[in-house]
Amino acid sequence: MTNAADYTPSKVWAWNKENGGAFANINRPIAGPTHDKELPVGKHPFQLYSLGTPNGVKVTIMLEELLELGHAGAEYDAWLIRINQGDQFGSGFVEVNPNSKIPALMDRSGAQPIRVFESGAILMHLAEKFGEFLPTETATRAECLSWLFWQMGSAPFLGGGFGHFFAYAPIKIEYAIDRYAMEVKRQLDVLDRRLAESEYLGGDAYTIADIATWPWYGALAKGLAYDAGEFLQVQDYKNVQRWTDQIAARPAVQRGRMVNRVTGDPATQLHERHDAADFLTKTQDKLVPAE
Numbered sequence: 001m002t003n004a005a006d007y008t009p010s011k012v013w014a015w016n017k018e019n020g021g022a023f024a025n026i027n028r029p030i031a032g033p034t035h036d037k038e039l040p041v042g043k044h045p046f047q048l049y050s051l052g053t054p055n056g057v058k059v060t061i062m063l064e065e066l067l068e069l070g071h072a073g074a075e076y077d078a079w080l081i082r083i084n085q086g087d088q089f090g091s092g093f094v095e096v097n098p099n100s101k102i103p104a105l106m107d108r109s110g111a112q113p114i115r116v117f118e119s120g121a122i123l124m125h126l127a128e129k130f131g132e133f134l135p136t137e138t139a140t141r142a143e144c145l146s147w148l149f150w151q152m153g154s155a156p157f158l159g160g161g162f163g164h165f166f167a168y169a170p171i172k173i174e175y176a177i178d179r180y181a182m183e184v185k186r187q188l189d190v191l192d193r194r195l196a197e198s199e200y201l202g203g204d205a206y207t208i209a210d211i212a213t214w215p216w217y218g219a220l221a222k223g224l225a226y227d228a229g230e231f232l233q234v235q236d237y238k239n240v241q242r243w244t245d246q247i248a249a250r251p252a253v254q255r256g257r258m259v260n261r262v263t264g265d266p267a268t269q270l271h272e273r274h275d276a277a278d279f280l281t282k283t284q285d286k287l288v289p290a291e
């Protein structure tokens with residue numbers, strides 16, 4: 001790999017498989033499956049194929065919130081997709097999400113299974129199906145959807161931009177880190193100003209806009225993303241801090257963030273969830289000694 005200052009792009013881009021990046025083993029310039037693999041199907045109406053990253057956690061929080069409200073029809077099986085091992089390129093997964101990224105959901109509650117991919121689409125699908133966490137009144141619905149889509153458009157600058165160049169790239173490029181740090185601080189300020197005037201992003205009520213945004217920006221605000229808390233001075237965003245703590249206290253959020261989680265304290269890792277009781281009996285601290 002050429003140093004940033006010495007690099008001139010060639011006329012035609014070529015795939016350098018050994019570029020040294022943290023995800024070099026899974027990044028490809030082509031779509032489609034790499035191998036045949038059926039996805040497992042459990043007993044519940046919803047089959048989730050995911051991993052406990054911020055995008056995956058949005059969906060497990062939503063499902064746990066629906067169950068918390070008593071919607072038994074939101075019961076789900078959460079299957080683990082290990083993206084660092086290429087599970088997202090199995091043929092069964094690609095049939096559910098042609099974009100080969102978690103989270104991917106099969107809604108098997110009706111006569112015909114329905115595939116849903118993209119976390120924002122999954123949140124909307126579930127919100128509309130159960131009539132929860134998405135206001136129906138025109139103005140509040142518009143505000144909620146505006147923040148939901150703000151998150152979908154903004155987080156790639158946080159993760160793929162700032163996080164990648166700050167934490168994962170094989171070389172530290174000042175220009176890239178500076179550009180994305182500025183954008184992420186601007187985004188934190190956007191959130192902070194909104195949360196100064198409103199309890200939640202969409203207004204007075206907790207909605208799918210908060211469910212989508214908290215896993216990314218709540219983690220960032222607590223210094224849990226990319227070890228960048230001090231660099232970005234996240235403690236200064238007081239309203240984001242208040243909102244982050246408020247959402248973190250919700251029981252459904254505490255459960256949702258454990259599902260498909262494969263890092264951190266073993267007591268917080270529930271690799272697969274097939275039953276509400278799994279939170280008590282199947283976390284890694286309880287399984288590992290028995291294995």
Ligand SMILES: N[C@@H](CCC(=O)N[C@@H](CS)C(=O)NCC(=O)O)C(=O)O
Binds near residue numbers: 053055088102119120
């Ligand atoms: N816009 C998508 C982004 C999903 C996404 O980037 N998923 C990542 C994990 S957080 C992934 O599956 N990466 C695997 C890969 O890129 O091969 C969504 O919100 O669902």
